[in-house]
Every structure is written in C-alpha cells, then in structure tokens.
Amino acid sequence: MPANPSTRPALRRCAGAGAVTLALLGAGLPAAASDAAPRPGLSRFYHQKITWSRCGGERMPEDMECGKVTVPLDYAKPGSGTLDVALARYRATGKSRGSVLLNFGGPGVSGVTELAAGGKDFMGLTNGYDVVTFDPRGVGRSSPVSCGEGATTTSEPTEGGADLTDPRAMLSWLRKVAAECTERSGPVLPHIGTVNTARDMDVIRQALGDRKLNYLGFSYGSRLGAVYAAQFPDKVGRMALDGVDTLTESLAEQGVVGAEGQQTALDDFLDWCVTDIGCPFGQDRRLAGEQVVRLVRSLDENPVPRDFGGKFTGQDLVSAIGQGLYSKARWPSLERALASLVDDGDTRGAENLAYGTMAPPRAHGGGGLVDPGDVPTDNLAAALIAVNCADDPDRPTDRQIAKDLRRLRSEYEQASPVFGEYRLTEVLMCYGRPKGTDFVRTEVKNLDTPGMLLVGTRGDPATPYRWTTETAARLGPSAVVLDNRSEGHTGYSSSKCVHRKVDDFLLYGSLPPSGSSCGPDRTVTGG
Helix, strand or coil, rough: CCCCCCCCCCCCCCCCCCCCCCCCCCCCCCCCCCCCCCCCCCCHHHHHCCCEEEECCCCCCCCEEEEEEEEEEECHHHCCCCCEEEEEEECCCCCCCEEEEECCCCCCEEEEEEEEHHHHHHHHHHHEEEEEEECCCCCCCCCCCCCCCCCCCCCHHEEEEECCCCCCHHHHHHHHHHHHHHHHHHHHHHHHCCHHHHHHHHHHHHEEEECCCCEEEECHHHHHHHHHHCCCHEEEEEEEEECCCCCCCCCCHHHHHHHHHHHHHHHHHHHHHHHCCCCCCCHHHHHHHHHHHHHHHHHCCCCCCCCCCCCCCHHHHHHHHHCCCHHHHHHHHHHHCCCCCHCCCCCHHHHHHCCCEEECCCCCCCCCCCCCHCCCCCCCHHHHHHHHHHHCCCCCCCHHHHHHHHHHHEEEHHHHCCCCHHHHHHHHHHCCCCCCCCCHHHHHHCCCCCCEEEEEEEECCCCCCCCCCCHHHHHHHCCCEEEEEEEEECCCCCCHHHHHHHHHHHCCCCCCCCCCEECCCCCCCCC
C-alpha cells in the first residue's frame, strides 16, 4: 500500500482474518541467504556507481533525478542474467549524511511515480538525506510483469468463461491466467518476490555509498523492510515502517481481513456521501449501500467500454472504489468518479482511480529499463499477485478448491458483499504458480538490529492495528510501536504528529518510547 500523498494509490494485496484455510502443496523456492557478505559471483554488483541525471517524461519534477542499478536476475546463479532497477531521488538541501530509501507499498507500486507525485511530503527528510526510491523488480520501469488484458483480478473472471460458482471452469481459467502471466512477463517472473527485492535493496545501499540502510516503508513496504532486516541485520540503520503488514497470516486469512476492512471504509464513505447533495446514490443511507452492490453486479453482467479499450466491469469498479477509500482526502474524488459513472456512463474517473494512466498490457522480455509510457496497464495488479504468491507457500489442490469454494465464497461474501469476490479471486490467483517461499513466515523474527519504529493506525482499513503489535512482538525488542489513534491507511501523510516523530527518528535517531501515541489531527483536509 502506498503512503497517502500520491494521487494514484496502489491495490492492496489480499488481506484477511480468520478461519479461512487452503491446503499447502507444491514445490518450494530456494530459501533466502542470511549472511551479510555478498555471495561469490555477486561482487561485481556491489561495485557500482550510479549515474544520476534529470528524469525525463511527463509529470516528472525538474529537481528530481533518475538513475539505475543492475542486479542479478537470479541470486543463486548471478551469471545467468541481469536486470536494471529504476531509481529516483531528491538531493539533500545541505550536506548529506547519506540516503533514506523509500518503498510505497503495494506490492506493485512504482516508487519513481509515487515520489514524483507526492515528493513534497518528504522534503523535510532532505534536511539531512538524499531521498531515494526505486521501482522494485517486476514493477514500473524495472522489467514490469503483465498478465494481459482482462487476466488479473481487476477484471471480472467470468469474462473468460470462469465462474466462482463453477470450480471446474474457475480452475481452467486460473490455469490460463497463470500461463498468460508467464508468457507476458518474461524471465523476471520466477525471480520476483520480497526476498529478492530485499537483496536488490542491499545492492542499492552499496551503490548509494551507504554503510547502513536507512529506510521508510509503507504497508507492504513494512514487509519488505522486515525481510531486509532479517537477511542483513548488520546493515540496518534507521528503519521506520508505517501501516505494518502481517508476517504470519496466509493470503487466505489476509483476504477476509482486507474485505472486512474495505467494507468498513466503504460504509464510512457512504455515511459521508449521503450528506452531500452531489452523492450519486441519493440521501438514503440504506438505499445507497444497496445501490453500490447493484451497480457492481450490473457492470459484471453488462460491462461497458473502457476509455483505453476493453470493457469496464463490476470488478474494475471494485478496484476503483478500493483505491478511493484509503483516506478521507480521496473521498471527494471517489464521489465525483461514481457520479460520472452513474449519471453519465463515463468511466474515466473510475479508470483513473483503478489504473492511473499507463500503456496497454504487452509482453516484456528484456532486462533493461522500459520507457515510462510502455509500463503495462495491468502491471500493478500483475505484480501484486506475483509478489504475494511468491511470498506465500500455500497452494491448494484442484480437489481442495472444488471442495472449499462454496464455503469460501460464503465467508468472503459475508465479510463484504462488495469486495468479497474480488478478494477471493486474488487468493485463488496463486493456483497454477510455483509454491512460494516460507522465508517470511518462518525466518523473519527475533531480529538483532538497532531500534525500528513501527507505526500502526487504529482505523486503518488495509493493515489493521493488531498487525503492528503482532509484528512488533515477532521482530523482538528492537521494534518500537507508535500508536496512531486516527483513521486511514498509514499515518505519515495524514498525521502531523506521526510525520514529525518519523522524521525525528530518521534524521536524529530520536526513537519515541514504545507505546507512544498520536491523536487525530484537529483538522482533516477534505481534498
């Protein structure tokens, strides 16, 4: 999940709670290395010097610089190929003490795009650091993965003949999707995932000339930071994690929590919407909720043309709504997009929320950076699924899916009549892919690192507060919790108190006592 400054947020990965279980099968991925020294064959990657230059392209600030590092495609076989990782930075305003590296979450969010859109929120950090971000492998300009038009969960699966009520048809569709993702994504797909992205971060650290990694990660970026700390504990500098991810729950468990959290956020949005004359669902709260459900189902049954080609479905609308719910500041934009759709049949506002402005899906096979205009439309969704599946060892069999599908549909529908199907489909998307690593669940614990700051927001619809306390307990005594008693996903961009405490820690090493809290700001910007 990204921080809130961006105008185009990320999809939230399957998040959920509870009794939902899928069986574990399949072949594993190699375990991650825990030694800090580069393995044999990696030395050449640790002797790079970044060439920075002005970022080209539209919407790129004049004072933001871009560069790249080269990393091995496969860390187990570093001579088998390479890929380039896109970087961007704002230089320190005075004497720099090094860099702070940002990850905006997702997984699947382009750091370069996010920093360009919301860089002003991080200008305070330039008082001591170069503020740097990157497009993780498989994301943005860094060998972007793709599954093709209509193949990710942002589109209704029944378009391809699959149906959540028909296990056999669903399994057939999932196999076709997995094959399409493999074909379109190129050689990076088997090597995507948090373990390898954390290794890339260490190459970036060395190329930046930093002895230690100073890091600020949002939502999924907290998982990435924790995995880095587990692999390179002696390279951890000042690390702040905001909107803390779970390290132990399966995707199936996460999926229900995500659906429940988004449904709560939607209910809050509708409470607000019906008080405004511009609300497309009128002023009756009960009817407004029913209209949203009917609109999603209607678009699933009868999709309408999209602005950039293809069809806009109910599940595309679910994706758009989800993007608009991450903070109250986005509610007016969501209301306008829904009004345009309901009143005029205009999908552009909803498309913007769901996808931003990117190119149609296409295959990418090389390891060099792609042009910004060639990043596939579905890259965020395709990368989200690929990374989450690579990080999750659970794989259900055909028989288990057929047996459990009706129960799962009921549990997800109960969690949310709007988001349930979308979340369940995300979970099932790992079917047909290689079994993921168990490194995150089994090895990221009891870390011997300097103090880390973990920020949890009480009313976070995507990463519930309990994940912050659970992850802190798992990481060990070095993890310090800051309790943000407010609403919205992450706190850095929405809470002045959180912003100040995170900056004080990153800039000066001032770590608040564990259990410290921030109250809600007195005024909330409505957009």
